Amino acid sequence: MSSGGGPVNVLLIGGGGREHALAWRLKQSPRLGRLFVTDPQNPGLAELGTPVDVPVDFRQPFRLQRFCDKNSIGLVVIGPEDPLALGLADALAAPGRVVFGPSAAAARLEADKAWCKQLIRNASVPTAESRIFTDPEAARFYVESRVLADEPALSKLVEASRTIRDSSDRRRFMSQQIAADPALAAVYAKRHDDLPVIKASGLAKGKGVVLPSTLGEALDAIERIMVKLEFDEAGRTVVIEERLEGSEVSVLCLVDGRNIYVLEPCQDHKRLGDGDTGPNTGGMGVICPGGIMGQGDDSLLNQIQAEIIVPTVDAMRREGIEFRGVLYAGVMLTPAGPKLLEFNVRFGDPECQALMVRLESDILDLMLATGTRTLDEADMRWSTDRVCCIVLASGGYPGRYKTGVPIGGLDAAGKVPGVVVFHAGTKRDNEGRVVTSGGRVLNVVGRGVSMAEARRAAYQAADLINFEGKTLRRDIGAAAG
Ligand code: AMP
Ligand code: GLY
Numbered sequence: 396m397s398s399g400g401g402p403v404n405v406l407l408i409g410g411g412g413r414e415h416a417l418a419w420r421l422k423q424s425p426r427l428g429r430l431f432v433t434d435p436q437n438p439g440l441a442e443l444g445t446p447v448d449v450p451v452d453f454r455q456p457f458r459l460q461r462f463c464d465k466n467s468i469g470l471v472v473i474g475p476e477d478p479l480a481l482g483l484a485d486a487l488a489a490p491g492r493v494v495f496g497p498s499a500a501a502a503r504l505e506a507d508k509a510w511c512k513q514l515i516r517n518a519s520v521p522t523a524e525s526r527i528f529t530d531p532e533a534a535r536f537y538v539e540s541r542v543l544a545d546e547p548a549l550s551k552l553v554e555a556s557r558t559i560r561d562s563s564d565r566r567r568f569m570s571q572q573i574a575a576d577p578a579l580a581a582v583y584a585k586r587h588d589d590l591p592v593i594k595a596s597g598l599a600k601g602k603g604v605v606l607p608s609t610l611g612e613a614l615d616a617i618e619r620i621m622v623k624l625e626f627d628e629a630g631r632t633v634v635i636e637e638r639l640e641g642s643e644v645s646v647l648c649l650v651d652g653r654n655i656y657v658l659e660p661c662q663d664h665k666r667l668g669d670g671d672t673g674p675n676t677g678g679m680g681v682i683c684p685g686g687i688m689g690q691g692d693d694s695l696l697n698q699i700q701a702e703i704i705v706p707t708v709d710a711m712r713r714e715g716i717e718f719r720g721v722l723y724a725g726v727m728l729t730p731a732g733p734k735l736l737e738f739n740v741r742f743g744d745p746e747c748q749a750l751m752v753r754l755e756s757d758i759l760d761l762m763l764a765t766g767t768r769t770l771d772e773a774d775m776r777w778s779t780d781r782v783c784c785i786v787l788a789s790g791g792y793p794g795r796y797k798t799g800v801p802i803g804g805l806d807a808a809g810k811v812p813g814v815v816v817f818h819a820g821t822k823r824d825n826e827g828r829v830v831t832s833g834g835r836v837l838n839v840v841g842r843g844v845s846m847a848e849a850r851r852a853a854y855q856a857a858d859l860i861n862f863e864g865k866t867l868r869r870d871i872g873a874a875a876g
Contacts (some may be wrong), residue, residue: 470495482499659777790865
């Protein structure tokens with residue numbers, strides 16, 4: 396049952412490092428009954444939970460509904476955004492059963508960026524200036540117009556192309572002209588630091604955001620997202636917005652519809668390379684407490700809560716939508732104050748891995764409280780330890796990479812004092828060996844009384860793990876002492 400003190404059977408949906416960390420923490424709850432998992436091919440989850448014995452298809456939730464009924468599931472925990480956007484939280488909610496994760500209506504904050512932008516603009520939440528496009532030609536013209544004033548050659552070409560009605564004819568004409576004129580080609584290849592950011596409005600597995608550095612890249616992104624539909628329907632609508640400068644922070648909160656509990660600040664490291672260089676990734680490492688906000692001064696966190704989180708939750712309520720689950724705000728600290736980059740409606744990955752290691756309270760109680768609007772009564776305690784989480788990725792990630800690569804050294808790494816290793820993109824092959832199966836393969840989390848100690852433990856363990864192509868950043872937590 397969901398309330399009272401008896402054991403609670405839990406169904407955990409999802410199969411990455413985030414879910415392994417959630418399972419690991421749930422296992423430590425004295426109130427946990429049985430733990431069922433949908434993704435036992437993750438060896439970490441296989442060790443902690445019982446696989447569900449029905450096919451998992453989020454578009455056909457009735458099998459999972461029946462599974463929940465049959466196994467007296469008191470709590471369903473939904474890790475990733477896709478099932479949330481599809482309405483799995485709505486489908487699995489039932490009397491006596493709590494779902495941790497927002498409804499489809501509330502998940503729109505992440506799954507429909509164009510809608511989210513409108514909502515928060517109406518609520519006066521500080522964010523990047525943006526425009527929404529459903530017509531690729533209009534989107535192209537908008538981006539081109541940003542550099543026209545400085546580029547007479549381009550402005551002449553755009554003017555000449557204006558009379559061509561058909562959009563593919565116009566593109567063909569422009570490509571021919573550009574190919575024939577090196578001066579024009581140079582305009583498209585020239586670096587511009589203030590080109591707008593282009594985002595697929597829908598869910599694109601974290602890959603739908605492009606920060607172009609040349610006009611050519613920007614137009615190519617529009618082509619790929621809106622015309623070639625690289626992210627399917629998610630790219631029919633795009634948000635094109637002002638590029639913000641500053642340092643980025645993740646603020647994650649538990650929200651029970653009314654009460655908001657801000658979790659410990661984390662700092663993710665999005666770029667692949669040391670010193671924040673190279674391509675954007677899903678996240679290469681996290682420190683917790685992290686970044687500017689982890690310095691013990693709560694004023695910035697309070698400002699973000701007052702200016703971004705609270706007005707958003709209120710605006711949702713005015714629309715008749717109650718948000719219950721994790722609300723994760725990606726925020727840029729600009730010279731003009733904190734501005735929202737985007738919302739996610741789930742734990743960040745790998746932020747969750749660091750948070751679960753630092754959390755001292757019972758995660759099962761917190762999840763039940765979030766789902767039953769009783770967060771104000773919940774007990775929230777954090778360890779004073781510092782935590783450093785390093786992602787070990789496949790060679791080639793975030794581009795193409797090999798899978799099925801054998802991994803060695805896991806046992807030795809797990810024995811390093813203060814270290815937990817979570818499986819993100821691994822599986823067992825036919826011979827029972829743990830091999831890579833994704834871009835981000837493992838999360839090595841170290842803890843210690845100082846960040847220096849936490850990172851020493853994490854890197855010591857990370858260095859004991861070996862697989863061909865192993866890719867990691869060497870500077871996670873280096874600046875935090
Ligand atoms: P997302 O995957 O949607 O969280 O966005 C990916 C990353 O793109 C963010 O974490 C930021 O680093 C970057 N980003 C998104 N929007 C902007 C913006 N308006 N200005 C600068 N960077 C941005
Ligand atoms: N670590 C970033 C995310 O989960 O979106």
